[in-house]
Amino acid sequence: MACAEPPHQVQSCLKQESPQPSPSPQKKLTSRATFSQLMHQIYKERRKTMQEEKKKLVNQARKGDTHAFAKLYEEIYPDLYRFAFCMVRQPWKAEDVVSDAVLKAFEKIHTLKKPESFRSWIFQIAANECRLQYRKEKRVVYLPEVAEAGMWESNNATTEDNVLIKELLMQLEERERMIVGLSIFGGYSGKELAQYFHKKEGTIRSIKSRALGKLKQAWECRNEGKL
Numbered sequence: 001m002a003c004a005e006p007p008h009q010v011q012s013c014l015k016q017e018s019p020q021p022s023p024s025p026q027k028k029l030t031s032r033a034t035f036s037q038l039m040h041q042i043y044k045e046r047r048k049t050m051q052e053e054k055k056k057l058v059n060q061a062r063k064g065d066t067h068a069f070a071k072l073y074e075e076i077y078p079d080l081y082r083f084a085f086c087m088v089r090q091p092w093k094a095e096d097v098v099s100d101a102v103l104k105a106f107e108k109i110h111t112l113k114k115p116e117s118f119r120s121w122i123f124q125i126a127a128n129e130c131r132l133q134y135r136k137e138k139r140v141v142y143l144p145e146v147a148e149a150g151m152w153e154s155n156n157a158t159t160e161d162n163v164l165i166k167e168l169l170m171q172l173e174e175r176e177r178m179i180v181g182l183s184i185f186g187g188y189s190g191k192e193l194a195q196y197f198h199k200k201e202g203t204i205r206s207i208k209s210r211a212l213g214k215l216k217q218a219w220e221c222r223n224e225g226k227l
Contacts, residue, residue, distance in 0.1 A: 035215070035216050035219045035220075036216070039184075039212065039215075042184055054072070054075075054115075054118070055115040055116060056068075057069075057071055057072050058072065058109075058112070058115035058118045059115055061106075061109050062109050062110050062112060062115075063110075064110075069106055069109065072118065073102055076119065076122065077098065079185045079186070080098050080101065080102075080122065080123070080126055080185075081094055081095070081098050082185050083123065083126060083127075083181045083182070083185040083186060084097040084098050084101075084126055084129075084130060086169060086170070086177060086181045086185070087127075087130040087133075087174075087177060087178065087181060088130055088133050089170065093133060096133075097126060097129045097130055097133060098126065100129050101122065101125045101126040101128075101129045102122075104125050104129075105121070105122045105125050108125075119186060119187055120186055120187065120188055120192055123182060123185070123186030123187075123188070124196060127178060127182060127186075127196070130178075134174070168214075168215050168218045168219060168222075169181075169215065171214070171218065172211050172214060172215070173211075175197075175207065176207060176208075176210070176211035176214075177211075179193055179197070179204065179207055179208050179211065180208060180211050180212070180215075182196070183208065190204055190205060190208075193208075
């Protein structure tokens with residue numbers, strides 16, 4: 001036996017008394033949340049998993065295919081340059097670092113055992129080239145080149161935010177900048193960073209956390225100054 005529908009008056013009453021979902025309030029992002037989201041987005045953009053096509057290109061390059069290596073170079077060059085610029089702080093020096101790193105990578109790519117490690121491998125070569133620059137000059141003179149466009153290039157951040165993040169990154173110590181740069185641009189994991197710096201993963205996490213903490217604090221101070 002089918003259940004009878006409630007009278008029209010009851011239906012109207014029920015409709016009136018039924019609680020209506022309140023519109024979800026817009027989330028007011030604090031400067032800290034905005035910074036964290038921005039850093040996370042940048043990391044996600046740089047930390048993409050290598051696809052099968054990339055592995056094929058690496059394997060072809062290992063066999064001496066210059067065309068395949070050129071494709072790999074074209075794809076990785078923007079991030080490689082950003083990392084080098086982040087470390088040496090001057091465009092022409094960054095170009096030198098990238099050129100030397102790419103030449104060494106081309107000469108030694110046949111020694112690369114795991115195709116999926118190509119990105120971290122070439123960034124390690126670039127990091128070593130940056131260190132050679134430091135040893136040659138003993139110190140790096142800071143020039144205010146921070147307004148150069150496209151250094152971070154997060155699609156979800158304003159140009160002003162991109163420039164500000166890069167300015168703040170320049171204020172970190174060399175090791176902190178290296179760890180953050182390899183993590184963001186090179187896609188290095190905590191384990192890979194620990195192996196590169198010959199440190200425990202916990203130590204790397206602490207250094208990275210401290211560096212990001214400095215960036216957050218500076219970010220908040222800058223944003224508060226704009227209010």
